[in-house]
Amino acid sequence: MEGKSLDQVYKDFWVAWRESERVYYKLLKPTTEELIIKDLTGRINRGNQLKEDGNKLFRSQDFTSAIQKYIEAIEAVPRDLFENRLNEDYTKLKLAVITNLSMCFLKCQNYEAAILQCTEGLKIFSKNIKLRYILGCAYGETGDYESALEALKDAKDLDPANRDIIEKLSFYTKAKKDYNMKMKEMFGGKLKPIIKKDPIPEIISPIINIELKSNPKSIPQENNTNYIPYVAIGAASLLGLGYFLLKKFK
Secondary structure, three states, X not given: OOOOOHHHHHHHHHHHXXXXXXXXXXXXXXXXXXXXXXXXXXXXXXXXXXXHHHHHHHHOOOHHHXXXXXXXXXXXXXXXXXXXXXXXXXXXXXXXXXXXHHHHHHHOOOHHHHHHXXXXXXXXXXXXXXXXXXXXXXXXXXXXXXXXXXXXXXXXXXXXXXHHHHHHHHHHHHHHHHHHHHHHXXXXXXXXXXXXXXXXXXXXXXXXOXXXXXXXXXXXXXXXXXHHHHHHHHHHHHHHHHHHHHHHHO
């Protein structure tokens, strides 16, 4: 301790103490942000492992099992957890999984799922060539040659020398031409006209006026005398009854 005053010794001691304390608490009590980064890094590693498992299954042509692994990889890295953290690692993993998953659907001939997956992927990675290529192939296999050629032309614009894209463009262009020729032969160059049938005549219901007989106004005048015989019979009956009573009690 020669050359140092007592005050300097105490000062150096407390500096060393505070530094050791800072290191201690950093190791044992990490901040919230450090915990988040650690969790997300673990998720990225888990997703990459699942992706590699899927790739092995894909190479062995077990596409159904590969699809399951890719879906698990996507679920391991939910987008809302990352926000602005680890963007590069997240984006790289997400693109690889979506692309491989789309190719699996194409290989399984689940063309609708492949189209949906590519469409959603292109919302994030709009310039991705492979997604556009898979999308074009999926549309082509469903017979939607217009959409297939549109997607493949977009892919070719991004990569003009890609031989796979050029071959598929040629293939679906020919398929579209053959289809149009077949339709022309089938319908003689035009569609059958729609024969317009005569309209169904309108049925008019007759108007029925129902009048209550109890309403004297509704009774025609010429029938008002029909009740006279009944009145006469009633009057005669009353006279006969009166005569009988007089004879009995007289």
